[in-house]
């Protein structure tokens with residue numbers, strides 16, 4: 001039996017409202033990848049994306065594994081990949097970041113590369129295009145990122161305590177590419193100031209447990225208003241969650257999932273979010289998740 005490495009990678013919710021391309025939080029919903037070198041590439045996918053995730057070298061986990069191998073100056077082998085996904089695809093819960101981080105970490109351990117975490121983060125960001133899902137997927141907890149040239153400067157803070165997250169996941173998908181194309185090139189200074197101040201306030205509120213501030217601190221003017229046409233009911237679902245007692249709520253990443261930060265699992269709140277989507281003709285399921293640690297080698 002050839003050696004293999006198994007890695008478990010968490011989902012993530014990015015932006016947290018105003019922290020566009022900056023703030024992210026790891027959540028306890030996972031994808032698992034098991035990677036080995038092989039003479040001929042073979043991929044087995046189960047769970048979310050089974051049937052349409054490529055079972056070829058175009059598979060994102062394998063593209064990440066191969067890229068890291070190439071950059072280490074090693075020949076890229078064939079791969080055997082077994083991938084089980086619990087993170088739904090293209091819903092704003094960091095599934096592509098989980099695939100990238102899974103591929104990088106598995107290849108790193110399998111080939112004994114010992115790549116510094118900073119380099120893994122930089123490569124993952126380059127592949128994903130923004131850091132706010134790959135950082136929590138890799139490092140866990142609440143992550144704060146800034147880009148400087150090709151570097152992702154990042155601090156991972158401990159997961160906020162006494163917080164559960166209701167994620168209302170619509171049936172339909174939104175590609176991040178499409179959701180980024182919906183954004184303007186430039187913003188009025190008032191909107192920039194609004195977001196800088198709200199992002200800092202949201203972060204401080206999360207760190208200091210001032211969850212009472214989140215309802216206002218998680219408001220955003222940089223991306224959510226422009227994504228409403230892609231996510232019918234977004235504003236209503238956020239309002240429904242707040243009215244039902246959530247501390248704060250926002251579009252999860254580029255959507256279409258809406259994430260509500262709450263004190264406890266409350267079926268009435270979940271139902272309020274589901275119904276607000278249903279009112280717009282959107283079917284959604286609600287899952288309760290908790291803040292989580294980062295990617296782990298599990299075998």
Ligand code: HSE
Nearest residue numbers: 014020021176253254
């Ligand atoms: N910050 C990214 C965006 C997250 O909002 O486009 C994508 O999940």
